[in-house]
Amino acid sequence: AAGVIQSPRHLIKEKRETATLKCYPIPRHDTVYWYQQGPGQDPQFLISFYEKMQSDKGSIPDRFSAQQFSDYHSELNMSSLELGDSALYFCASSSRSIGRDYEQYFGPGTRLTVT
């Protein structure tokens, strides 16, 4: 079965650079979530989109922005990167229309390292 796809899987950036993370949800899933997991930490919710509209926002820095496109893929844009942004970034998707909408399927994550 198709899963959530995230790209790139690994990314190394320098301080003050910009990064773009991409997420391709499971086909027919209409909701995308972004989570940030720092080293040794639990995942923290950043932002979510339903049908291309922002549905909820968590502790996402102003330097970050995200959107969901017409094909339902989502991108997380991170500017002026700081060392503390080094983390594993997860995208998850779910569907409100198929049923079992409580299940959020996670992608493999993008490991961002800021040097």
Next chain:
Amino acid sequence: AQKITQTQPGMFVQEKEAVTLDCTYDTSDQSYGLFWYKQPSSGEMIFLIYQGSYDEQNATEGRYSLNFQKARKSANLVISASQLGDSAMYFCAMRPNFGNEKLTFGTGTRLTIIP
């Protein structure tokens, strides 16, 4: 606001034994869902089991079962007949069934299965 507490930072269990991972939660929501995720050293987040707050029966998925005690606000994960491949980080999480859908995670329990 929701809060998840996992009081066992690490556990060591002999192979083939059953293991219980503790999870307590706090929420003012009347309708909510409880989840367990497994995170191996490779980093991906694997959905294991779900329990709805109004489900009268404890959820089971293969070797995983969720011991749901609503009055005590606990949702412990029980893994029967543990295997070496069960060694991983385990996160308990919850989300309300209405309003925002973000998952709130606990700090996790690192389970190590000893041969």
